[in-house]
Amino acid sequence: MTVFQEAPLAVLYRDEYLIAIHKPSGLLVHRTVLDWRETRFALQILRNQIGQRVYPVHRLDRGTSGVLLFALDSDTSRALAKQFEAGTVEKRYWAIVRGHPPENGEIDHALTRQKDDVDFLGQTVIQTAQDALTRYQRLACAEIPVQVDRYPTSRYALLELEPVTGRRHQLRRHLKHISHPIIGDATYGKGRHNRLFAERFDCARLLLTCRTLTITHPVSGTPLQFCAPMDADFARVMAGLGWQELIAVNDELPPAHE
DSSP: OOOOOOOOOEEEEEOSSEEEEEEOTTOBSSOOGGGTTOOOBHHHHHHHHHTSOOEEOSOOOTTOEEEEEEESSHHHHHHHHHHHHHTOOEEEEEEEEESOOOSEEEEEOOBOOOOOGGGGTTOOOOOSOBOOEEEEEEEEEEEESOOSSSSSSEEEEEEEEEESSOOTTHHHHHHHHTTOOBTTOTTTSOHHHHHHHHHHHSOOSOOEEEEEEEEEOTTTOOEEEEEOOOOHHHHHHHHHTTOHHHHHHHHTOOOOBO
């Protein structure tokens, strides 16, 4: 009988208190009633891979790749959770979006709460809109000679995003709000542009990745930054849009360090 073996997750950093991995696009962080048919989860794969229990301290959407952090004990988990709640964790994402946004800016737009597992557990949740703030910087622009909307060419941009708050689907919803949705976003994006990228670049994933995550080590108290390498499919799209130099810069990111 053939036994299926999970491919190991790439470990970016590990010590006796925490572990950071590079989560691929398409993998859920943990089991959820919102996608009850799924059987593969980063939490379970990592637990089996390192042979011990792990505690997720934040999450990435299924389609988002990049840095994902776990604690290795409950005390560390609580300490890291407090940092996320206090807003002292710095997260930087890259996204490919439709159109050419301004060179930099802020999206200050309150977001209503999205349905989550707690809705199915009978817990009280806040239903009113919550403050949400995202900062962004445009890293590159491209224009390809294909008509998707009413114009003869189609424009796209690479953004670096910093979510100051941590609302569910914040980056995806904020970029939709300013009419520059992320390519590959089936919920908040534009289907015609998503199909163009699937056909032209053979890439149907959400083009959003968490590049860096910076925390204060819960025991030593020193700053600790984790850096994820560029995904091959994301890099292929960037190359197709003429952004090879940015791929090279990303490949030179340092490993996690204190």
